[in-house]
Amino acid sequence: MKRLRLPRSPKVLVGVGIELFFLVLTVIGPWIAPYNPSYNGFAQNLAPSAKHWLGTTALGEDIFSQLLNGARATILVAVVAGLVATLIAMIVGISAGYLGGKADDGLSMLSNVFLAIPGLPLLIVLDSYLPQADRSNSLILGLVIALTGWAWGARVLRAQTMSLRNRDFVEASRIIGESRWRIMTVEIAPNLLPILASSLLFTILYSIGAYVTLAYIGLTSTSVWNWGTMMFWAQANNAPLVNQWYWFVPPGVCIALVGAGLALINFGIDEFINPRLREAGLTSKVLRRAGLSRRVRLGVTPVLRETSSPRRIHRSLQAGVQR
């Protein structure tokens, strides 16, 4: 039994750390917020102070409380959208790749069409017709975003399924008479795990961007606090023009951190899928200890053997796949 383990490179560790931090914030954010984010009885436009860590808005609301509350809606919608989109991508991608023929033509055409239509304008058209009540519903917003974001994953999964379908083990299951459904779910799907994970992270990343963008142009309910709504109000009150950086910079930095964390984890998965990238990820320090020159020679990919290298390098290589 293969044990799948992500490379324990600093990049991945930092990424996982960031995501854990924000996941915790998603749960406890509203509890630890010092004030009600919608209470507007404070003095207006206060600069950051001990009482208001990030100051107050032009309406007299506490910005730090809004930031803490905003994590939940932002991450919830992104995760819902990411999961739904990956599920659609799995169904479409694996069926297209495995069934082939007419089914493949149809499903590929479908995903190509969704890839070619620019996502944001489509999202805006769909969202602008949603009734106000639905614009505060994380589930519905997540579904709408998923609808515009599944196609990339489907394409990647289809390609990988096509390369798997003619392998011996799939051939063997076909011969012993396993059903198509079983082959697709039990034989093929587990082998797509790294790609599925990478596609899930990628869609969550896309969904955060999409949700925040919708909120920023005022297409989500303004009664639900999320990081995009905060920037919508900051922009509407000309915060950038009057140097109120503490109003719009914190939500932007949070979005960027969550996104960068996801991308860093994705690097780990990429290196896991493509061994050449993994070796490129070895730092110069590790290479020097192994007695290799820092400058990688042309046309030669350094492969360090576990037996011939000192213990530390051994460990750093274990960071890769463990069989």
Next chain:
Amino acid sequence: MRVIGRRLALYVVTAWVAITVNFVIPRLMPGNPIQTMIGKLTNQVTPQEIQAIRSAFGVGLSQNWFTQYWHYLGQLVHGNLGVSITLSTPVTTVLGNAIPWTVGLIGVATVVSFVLGTVSGALLGWTRGSSLDNLIPVATFFQAVPYFFLGTVAFLIFSNHLGWFPGQGAYNLSLTPGFHWSYIASVLRYGELPAFTIILSSIAGWMLGMRNMMITTVGEDYVLMAVAKGLPRRRVIWHAARNAVLPSIANLSLAIGLVVSGALLVELVFNYPGVGDLLFHAVSNEDYPLIQGIFLVITLCVLAANFLADLVYFSLDPRTRTAAVV
């Protein structure tokens, strides 16, 4: 040629889907926002205009969907996208004023970003494992920042605080638009910071993609062969980079939509009088004819750009001319 035909067919189908989505969505969505909109409008517009809106969105019509759809397609063929409610101007006229700004800004920025990103990605891939790799997390961070946020920060620092760049807008409003040097210089000057923002946000994607392909390519036998033949280093890099760039160009047509979507919001931050700014205006005033017109036009433009990118790809990769690899 067959491959080009297939791509073209895909884009035609996609355009048809976009057109049909535009027709179906207003008729399917719950709560009937169009009825509400007409209710609000009764005092502002003439009965004929209300009738036009009704027929465009299928509210209170006795015809069946098929007849409505046929009528809708007929209007499109004649280039009629309806009348913007808030601006009381045909949508085509409104868009005609905005599109040149957007195409100029986003088009130039995307091309510059692709070229710079690909070249630097090739060099990063070549010098993998060196200290230059520290650029990657930085690039990742910029990739994760929403374009509009980066634009806001850039505006705050470079324009508002340091005064290196002019303020919002597309040109100095005291100048009369026309074909003279001071106006053109002003347009270029005002475009610098928005373009810089778009380049900074989108360059990381090209860079990382190219770096990863380059690392894979450098391990190929023909690169080793090139080194063994004693070719100068620069020739070898060129040799590898030419092969590594193909997937980047193949992805170009997929990424254009994403880049354009993000860049539209940069216009919003800088009050740039392009399609993005118009879209915000339309959304915040619930101007449905304008929203739909913008969606359709952006989609068609992106599809045209995709097709151009495909043509470049096909002319570069000889394999696509013989086999139907898409």
